[in-house]
Amino acid sequence: MKKEKTTIHDIARKLNITASTVSRALKDHPRISMETKKAVLKVAQKLNYQPNHIAAALRVGRSNIIGIIVPTADRSFFSSVVRGIEEIANQSRYHVMICQTYDNYEKEVATVEALLNARVDGIIASHGKETLNFDHFRKVKERGIPLILFDRSNDELEVSHVVIDDYLGGYKATEHLIQQGCRRIAHFTNARKISIYKERLRGYREALLNYGLPFSEELVVESNLQLDDGRNSMEQLLKLKVIPDAVFSASAYGAMGALQVLKEKKISVPEQVALVAFSNEPFTSFTDPALSTVDQHSMRMGNAAAQIFLEEVTSENEKFIPQKIVLKPELIVRASSLRKPNES
Amino acid sequence: MKKEKTTIHDIARKLNITASTVSRALKDHPRISMETKKAVLKVAQKLNYQPNHIAAALRVGRSNIIGIIVPTADRSFFSSVVRGIEEIANQSRYHVMICQTYDNYEKEVATVEALLNARVDGIIASHGKETLNFDHFRKVKERGIPLILFDRSNDELEVSHVVIDDYLGGYKATEHLIQQGCRRIAHFTNARKISIYKERLRGYREALLNYGLPFSEELVVESNLQLDDGRNSMEQLLKLKVIPDAVFSASAYGAMGALQVLKEKKISVPEQVALVAFSNEPFTSFTDPALSTVDQHSMRMGNAAAQIFLEEVTSENEKFIPQKIVLKPELIVRASSLRKPNES
DNA sequence: CTAAAATGGGCAATCGATTGCATTTTAGTG
DNA sequence: CACTAAAATGCAATCGATTGCCCATTTTAG
CATH class of the missing domain: 3.40.50.2300 (Response regulator)
Structure with missing residues (x-):
């Protein structure tokens, strides 16, 4: 492999000028005449010159x-x-x-x-x-x-x-579920308390509060929010004396897991349990039923x-x-x- | 913002040695004594030295x-x-x-x-x-x-x-459908004739041939293989006098589109129309029914x-x-x- | 017709690390 | 103690592009 590397010096030599001029010509510097610029460009082309950005970056x-x-x-x-x-x-x-x-x-x-x-x-x-x-x-x-x-x-x-605004997203999602008639809304959140999840939880909580619904610890399930976590969380919820009539998951994958479990147990969505997820991943529109989501722009x-x-x-x-x-x-x-x- | 940039020269000065030695010490060159190496490392640490890879790259x-x-x-x-x-x-x-x-x-x-x-x-x-x-x-x-x-x-x-081996993938997918009892298998391929799609098509064709099934042009639908393309292709197939009993799509999204249409028309999958797609995208396991796919490792x-x-x-x-x-x-x-x- | 300004380029240092070769230091040997 | 091989380090060029500053022509203005 021949690595014929053309530098501005090569171009300069060819034209009997200096590298500085070539450099300036290539950057369309006002101090260089049209003629020279054209000549430089032409030779650069012919020699297949490729600027070395590393050198420039260093400088x-x-x-x-x-x-x-x-x-x-x-x-x-x-x-x-x-x-x-x-x-x-x-x-x-x-x-x-x-x-x-x-x-x-x-x-x-x-x-x-x-x-x-x-x-x-x-x-x-x-x-x-x-x-x-x-x-x-x-x-x-x-x-x-x-x-x-x-x-x-x-x-x-x-x-x-x-x-x-994760808070707003959580609020909107929960409010929507309430407006759809849900009264016992569960929430999947992340076990690691990073702020986005805390905020989504806060939004969920506020919405319940605003609509006079009780906030219940047993309806908030912590996990890593992946598909399997969603499954486990849903199964856990189904063991409650009174199962929830909706789930707002802080992640799309978590909601997907819940959906799978619900379908396996022949629990109808959204009639018996409604679902909303955070993150409008493309696959959420592919599921059956398609998942309602909070889009993050x-x-x-x-x-x-x-x-x-x-x-x-x-x-x-x-x-x-x-x-x-x-x-x-x-x-x-x-x-x-x-x-x-x-x-x- | 202070950009105190520490270079090997700074380290060298501090230790009354040259940059060359520092450079070698940092690279654990055998010609440098243990002592010096340790000293250099220590000073580098103290001065929060960060190598400039750009300079090295240039050199x-x-x-x-x-x-x-x-x-x-x-x-x-x-x-x-x-x-x-x-x-x-x-x-x-x-x-x-x-x-x-x-x-x-x-x-x-x-x-x-x-x-x-x-x-x-x-x-x-x-x-x-x-x-x-x-x-x-x-x-x-x-x-x-x-x-x-x-x-x-x-x-x-x-x-x-x-x-x-796209050919093999196409062959396997088609063969599988045949073994499942399908006899009129359609294929979604890409309109742009890049090799992977040509090969998948070839595999499909060979499989049919090997199992004594006819290859029919009307069952091969060309498109861009996105979701909507899959929908359109499926609708097109459903207009045939005899609709296919299976579809092998060269893309997962295309298959997804087909699945949607089939469900909307209450055509059961896989009983009336079976589906297999190329590309084992995660969402394919989320659909209902889950999509059979060809995984590309x-x-x-x-x-x-x-x-x-x-x-x-x-x-x-x-x-x-x-x-x-x-x-x-x-x-x-x-x-x-x-x-x-x-x-x- | 001459000084000042504009025009077009060249010189050389610089960015920071690397490395072949030279030089110094250390250690080992007789 | 002198001498040499081995070990440790220094010197200086180099990678390629950029740029502040200086110099030589021209051009312009007065």
Whole structure:
């Protein structure tokens, strides 16, 4: 394999000018004549010149890469956020580098380290469920590089973040169930008390309260919210003296598990037990009945995060005041919670 | 924001030695005494030294980054492959940079360019559906950097690739349906004739032939294989004088669309129409009935691709002979095609 | 017709780590 | 104690692009 690497020096030599001129010509610097620019461009073309961004990055101290850290890229929510980020970032000639932590704390710390060493210009992250210690993120700020958290976030950290109003989402979901006539609504929440789940729970609780319904501990089931957890939680609920007439799950997978169990036991959904889930994953519209969900406007979340990054990176020198953007979630009503079709 | 950047020179100064020694000490070079190494490590720690990989990359000409190009990261198949790649790559201190093309040709070309300029050490890619011209990939090889294609690939290109035996997958799926008693099996294929779909179709055809069933053009429906396409294709099939008693869809989403239509029309699955789909996306086990699928061993595919990369990158100088790895797909039988439960 | 301004480029340092080769230090041997 | 091999470290060039500052022509203005 021949790796004929063309550099600006090669171009310069060919034209009997210096590398500086070539560099400027390529960047359309005003101090270079049209003639020279054209000549340079032509030779660059002929020699198949490819700029070495590494060299440039070293010199100017910027890599034009945004590091993105997500627990996993295969959840529609996260990949949509990434897409939202790319949409904005690409317009400003930034590229993204996506890293997955698989919700593993060590891997998350290592990833931050790696991105820092790769000299990314900023990091947009959603931390894992295990993450309780945020020193690694603090380090990012100390190094003076923009950090934006999304979805899952942490208030102690003085960084920008864009989240959705989990409280409102929880409230809306619960209120909807109440309006559908449900009176004994259960809730699946995460055992790990990260804020998004606490907020969803709070919304659930407030809604009950507002509508004069009792809040009952036995109806709140903690788990990891995966499919099997949802199954177990549902089975647990079915053992109660009085079973619930609705379940609001803080995750789509959890709701899916519940749905499976209900179908296996021939309990009709939504007539006997109505279901609403957080996270509008695509598969939720494929189930039978289709799951009502709380949509998180993931794409918009990515847009917002990227936008903040751009602002933050340009206002570099001055002290940037961390921004906090809270998006409103949207309730998407599908068959799993629709008891009165006319009200839709 | 203070960006106190510690370099090896700072460490050197502190210890009255040279940067070379520090560099070697940090890399555990045998020519450096234990004492010095310890001292360097200590100071590095104290000064919170973070190596600048960009500088190193410029010098040694390697970035230790593998670029991954996928149409979209939010399909379970692709994200599993990525995970498989990471698994292997991380062990050898490589990081991955995931880029999505959204099946857009221009974006794919631009992405290759960007990765090349970012000086990645290798590219592992699955090209988009639109891609017919492979010059951008050819360029990668010309630059002497390893390129491995997976899943979707192209024979003209003399590069390594790891694919599954789409033919076998198509054959197995069809054979299974025949064994379940189906005699009039339809097939959803992609309108764009990329090889994976051609192979699946070929497998379907061979199976019919082998079992003495007629191949009928009217039973092969071309589309883009998304959810709505599946719906349309199914509706089209239902208009035939004699409707099929099974559908083998080349994509999971296509099968999902068909399933929806069948349920809406109260046509029982699998009794009246059995279904099998390619791609074992997680949601396929959530549907009702659960979809039988052909699993592509995505994680293993990623492992293999990364493995090839490593081999290729180490045998750098000698001419590397492109490897071709073909994985065997696995048929996962679920309710959507199980007419005789006992045979499972 | 001349000084000042504009125009077009060149020089050389720089970014931070790496590495072949040279040099110094240490240890070992007779 | 001198001498040499081995061990430990220093020197300086290098990777490729960028950029502040300086220099030489031209052009413009007065």
